[in-house]
Amino acid sequence: MEGDCFNYAKKCHKCQIYGDKIHVPHLPLYVMTFPWPFSMWAMDVIGLILLKALNGHRFIFVVINYFTKWVEFASYGNVTKSAVSKFLKKEVICRYGLPERIISDNALNLNNSTISEVCN
Template sequence: MLLRCVNDVEARKILEEVHEGICGTHANGFNMARKIMRLGFYWLTMESDCINFARKCHKCQIYDDKIHVAPSPLHVMTSPWHFSMWGMDVIGPISPKASNGHRFIFVVIDYFTKWIEAASFANVTRTTVGRFLKKEIICRYGLPERIVSDNATNLNNKMMKEVCE
């Protein structure tokens, strides 16, 4: 197959289109050079230009496999058994309000089984959180080993410490 020799401007357009165009695969430099040759184009520094273009591609740098990164310690957030570790958070305010006037949803999720307990409230206060945890979590599933929260004021207070103690 005869290849068409292109100049620098055309080569740049071809590189951009093949690498990140509509059907671009963000391939590495060698594969991109082979693909350009199959399309029928050629220039003298094609392979090195393809390698340099792929190295400078921002998306390729972000989403590339990090196999050469130094190892770091893992912080495992799994629970050893079901209902021993719960995560809790508040969703809201929600607009428009629910039919009963509630604007917040209090959500508690088990880390092991991904079981969800949720309730809606007009306001999520310290007493509401404490009452919900006692009634819906501790009485139904037993005392959890850990409770994880985002340290919001209604989730991190003296009453929560009393519930945990």
């Protein structure tokens, strides 16, 4: 009788569409570990913006946190390595602590010895 029911369920169209399709054994649930907030940041420069701001700035330096999607930004006339290092010290490291990783597109003003010294 059990085999007949099993065969009927295999051929039944509604059983195939609406039936449970869970074919994995039950396992205990585990807490997934996520990286802590403000541990990984991405940084990039937006610009050259065609219309100058009132203060003459044409670039926007943006730093985004991966975990919380928090954004820190500033506008600059020119994004130099000293401006980037000052921004990182003041707006990221002093506020949120030293990040585990900073990801950039390896532009010279974003990836240089000055930035390495700031992180060290």
